[in-house]
Amino acid sequence: MEESSSSSSATMLKLTASNYSIWNPRMEDILYCKDLYEPLQLLGQKPAGKSNNAWSILNRKVVGQIRQWVDQSVFHHVSQETDAYKLWTKLSSMYERKTAQNKASVIRRLVNLKYRDGRSVTEHLSDFQGLINLLTNMKMVLDDELQALVLLSSLPDSWDTLVVSLSNSAPQGVLTLDIVKDSMFNEEARRKEQGVVAESEALVSEYRGRTNNRKFHRRDKSKGRSRDGSRGRSKTRKDLECYHCGGIGHIKRECRLFKREQDRGNEKSDVRHTTATTSDGNEVIILCGDGFVNLSSQDTYWIVDSGASFHVTSQRDFFTSYTNGDFGNVRMGNDKLSKIVGRGDISLETNTSCHLVLKDVRHVPDMRLNLISTGLLDNEGYTNVFVEGKWNSARTLLS
Known part of the structure; x- marks a missing residue:
C-alpha cells in the first residue's frame, strides 16, 4: 500500500494559478489512497466516536498532505489553515469561481480552441x-x-x-x-x-513562355524509343505524324482538322485565347492557344508547362475528388518550398465543352498559377505538340 501511494505521489503536480482543474481530482485520489479523506467527505464534521485529539491530528495530516502539493506562489494563501475542509474550500473558491465572467471566459476558450x-x-x-x-x-x-x-x-x-x-x-x-x-x-x-513515404518535392517552375515550337512525343516503353523510331529508318504510314494536329497515321494535307479550318476560313483567325477539340479516328485532340486552358470561369487559366513535375493548383474548389494530408513540399521556381496540403482529380472543361481529367493534382495554396504538366500527360498516353504558339494534345482512345 505504501509503495502504491509513493508511486502516485511521484507523478503528482503542484497547484498553480492555472492548473486547478487537473490538480483537484488528482489531489483527491492521493488523499483517498492514504486514507485521509474523512475531513473532506464529512464536510469538516467530526464523526461520533472519534476523540477531539484524533480528529485534530487527522486534520493536520490532511492539511500537510495538501500543502505539500501547493506551489510557493499559492502557499501563502493557505499557510495559516489548520482545518482540512476549510483549506480545501478556500482553494476551490480561489480557482473555481462560478461567476458569469469566469463561465464566459471558459466558453470563449472552448470555442476558440483549434487543432x-x-x-x-x-x-x-x-x-x-x-x-x-x-x-x-x-x-x-x-x-x-x-x-x-x-x-x-x-x-x-x-x-x-x-x-x-x-x-x-x-x-x-x-x-x-x-x-x-x-x-x-x-x-x-x-x-x-x-507520411512514412519520404517527403516529396516537386520541381515546379513558373510559366516562362517556353512553349513555342517544342514537341513532346510519348515514348514506346516496350522498345525504349519514340514513335518516330530510329534515325534513318523509313517511316510506314502508321509512323507518320501530322504537324498540324500532332496526330499519328496521316500528314497535314490529309488532316481533317486542317481541312475543316480551311473550309471555315480559320487558318488566319486569332486563336490566342481559344480552345478546340475534334475526333480523328481513334484519337481525341485538344488544341489551346498560347498554352492556356480556359475553365468555365473566364478569369481562371491553366498554364501548360513542360518543366512542371506535377499538375498543381491553389484552388481547393476545383477538385472533383480530394484527400487532405501532408504530402510534402513543392519547390517553386525561386527555390522556396511550399506545402502540399492535399491531392486529387480535377475535371477541366474548355470553352468548347471539351473535358480533360487531370489525375493526382497537388493542392498548393501558395501557388500563384495553375499548372498542367506535359510530362504527366505523356505518361498517360497523350502526345503534346507546341507549334506556332498553340498547345496541341492528342490521346489515343482504347477501343
Missing part, C-alpha cells in the same frame, strides 16, 4: 476535455451532441473531408463525442501512415 496540423490528437482532446471539466465544475453541463459538434468545429480546413463525411453519415443527423474522437484518431493514423 493545428501536426499536433497530437491526444493532446488536443486533453485540452478540450479540460475545458469541458471546468464548465462541469461550474454546473454548466454540455450534452454529448453539443460537445461532439464543438470538437468537430475545432478542426482546421485541411480536415474538411472528415468533417463533411461525419456530418453526412451521422445516424439521424446526430453525432456523438465518441464517434468524433474515434474518427480523429483514425484520421491521424492514416496521415501518419502516408
Whole structure:
C-alpha cells in the first residue's frame, strides 16, 4: 500500500494559478489512497466516536498532505489553515469561481480552441476535455451532441473531408463525442501512415513562355524509343505524324482538322485565347492557344508547362475528388518550398465543352498559377505538340 501511494505521489503536480482543474481530482485520489479523506467527505464534521485529539491530528495530516502539493506562489494563501475542509474550500473558491465572467471566459476558450496540423490528437482532446471539466465544475453541463459538434468545429480546413463525411453519415443527423474522437484518431493514423513515404518535392517552375515550337512525343516503353523510331529508318504510314494536329497515321494535307479550318476560313483567325477539340479516328485532340486552358470561369487559366513535375493548383474548389494530408513540399521556381496540403482529380472543361481529367493534382495554396504538366500527360498516353504558339494534345482512345 505504501509503495502504491509513493508511486502516485511521484507523478503528482503542484497547484498553480492555472492548473486547478487537473490538480483537484488528482489531489483527491492521493488523499483517498492514504486514507485521509474523512475531513473532506464529512464536510469538516467530526464523526461520533472519534476523540477531539484524533480528529485534530487527522486534520493536520490532511492539511500537510495538501500543502505539500501547493506551489510557493499559492502557499501563502493557505499557510495559516489548520482545518482540512476549510483549506480545501478556500482553494476551490480561489480557482473555481462560478461567476458569469469566469463561465464566459471558459466558453470563449472552448470555442476558440483549434487543432493545428501536426499536433497530437491526444493532446488536443486533453485540452478540450479540460475545458469541458471546468464548465462541469461550474454546473454548466454540455450534452454529448453539443460537445461532439464543438470538437468537430475545432478542426482546421485541411480536415474538411472528415468533417463533411461525419456530418453526412451521422445516424439521424446526430453525432456523438465518441464517434468524433474515434474518427480523429483514425484520421491521424492514416496521415501518419502516408507520411512514412519520404517527403516529396516537386520541381515546379513558373510559366516562362517556353512553349513555342517544342514537341513532346510519348515514348514506346516496350522498345525504349519514340514513335518516330530510329534515325534513318523509313517511316510506314502508321509512323507518320501530322504537324498540324500532332496526330499519328496521316500528314497535314490529309488532316481533317486542317481541312475543316480551311473550309471555315480559320487558318488566319486569332486563336490566342481559344480552345478546340475534334475526333480523328481513334484519337481525341485538344488544341489551346498560347498554352492556356480556359475553365468555365473566364478569369481562371491553366498554364501548360513542360518543366512542371506535377499538375498543381491553389484552388481547393476545383477538385472533383480530394484527400487532405501532408504530402510534402513543392519547390517553386525561386527555390522556396511550399506545402502540399492535399491531392486529387480535377475535371477541366474548355470553352468548347471539351473535358480533360487531370489525375493526382497537388493542392498548393501558395501557388500563384495553375499548372498542367506535359510530362504527366505523356505518361498517360497523350502526345503534346507546341507549334506556332498553340498547345496541341492528342490521346489515343482504347477501343
